[in-house]
Amino acid sequence: MTLKHLNLAVPDVAQTKAFFETYFGFRCDEVKGDNVIAILEDKNGFILSISNFTKTETPQYPKDFHVGFVQETPEQVMAIYQTMKADGIDVGKEPHAYSGRGTMSFYVTAPGNFLIEVLCII
Structure with a gap:
């Protein structure tokens, strides 16, 4: 089995989309509505959706949640x-x-207030 898709709920879809495009090479395939959801894809075909369907809630991730x-x-x-x-x-x-x-790695808080681990196997 291979994980090929993840949705992250965030308060500001456009800001988080730009973060992933700038630092991780994702390209945006589609933005629906007024930045309600953005569908991004990386060079390996991983699909990352960034969403805020209600625009009234600020998603809260658990303390230890992170994406690598x-x-x-x-x-x-x-x-x-x-x-x-x-x-x-x-x-x-x-x-x-x-x-x-x-x-070898470092951690950074992404827009949306969740952790990202940037790493390599050494």
């Missing part, structure tokens, strides 16, 4: 980190290796 974006190399992880940092995004600690997990 696996990169091929440590250099790619560092490049995303540096780009976000240069753009004024609070990226926290510089990417580092987690010895017990065999990964």
Whole structure:
């Protein structure tokens, strides 16, 4: 089985859509309504929808909820980190290796107030 689709409920669809296009290479296939839902796709065919159907609720994710974006190399992880940092995004600690997990990563809070882990297997 392969996970190929995820919907994230967010307060501002346009802002979150732009974040994923800018930093993770998603392209927007369609926006429905007045930014009610945006359908994005990455180069591997993963479909990410960003939605706010009611426009009256602010979604709340559990404290430990996060989405991971696996990169091929440590250099790619560092490049995303540096780009976000240069753009004024609070990226926290510089990417580092987690010895017990065999990964190098950093965490950033995306528009919509959920965590993203940017990582590579080392």
